[in-house]
Amino acid sequence: MDKKTKKLIKKRVKINDQLEEIFHGRCVDCNVDTFHIGESYMVHDSVWKKAGMKKSGGKLCVGCIEKRLGRKLNCRDFFMIGLNIQAYMFPFAASKRLRKRLHDYESW
Numbered sequence: 001m002d003k004k005t006k007k008l009i010k011k012r013v014k015i016n017d018q019l020e021e022i023f024h025g026r027c028v029d030c031n032v033d034t035f036h037i038g039e040s041y042m043v044h045d046s047v048w049k050k051a052g053m054k055k056s057g058g059k060l061c062v063g064c065i066e067k068r069l070g071r072k073l074n075c076r077d078f079f080m081i082g083l084n085i086q087a088y089m090f091p092f093a094a095s096k097r098l099r100k101r102l103h104d105y106e107s108w
């Protein structure tokens with residue numbers, strides 16, 4: 001294998017690792033695979049900070065972030081980005097409790 005190919009493979013692996021980090025990842029509190037249970041979401045920085053999390057400090061499942069915040073999440077906590085919109089729109093894309101929070105307009 002030549003140098004160029006090796007370099008390209010290395011780069012590809014790095015990108016895959018980064019994607020893996022974005023979509024997969026275990027909850028730092030209870031160790032559940034957040035992607036597997038359909039709880040890949042993004043909340044506003046202020047909410048994340050209030051939960052004691054740093055920007056790239058890992059993931060939290062819905063149950064654990066709510067425990068840290070001492071309250072339930074509601075739709076105002078979430079960014080309206082693709083990841084959350086997908087979870088909002090499609091039942092198969094998110095856990096029941098995440099969808100419930102995304103659709104929760106009543107606790108505004």
Ligand SMILES: [Zn+2]
Binds near residue numbers: 027031060061064
């Ligand atoms: Zn958890």
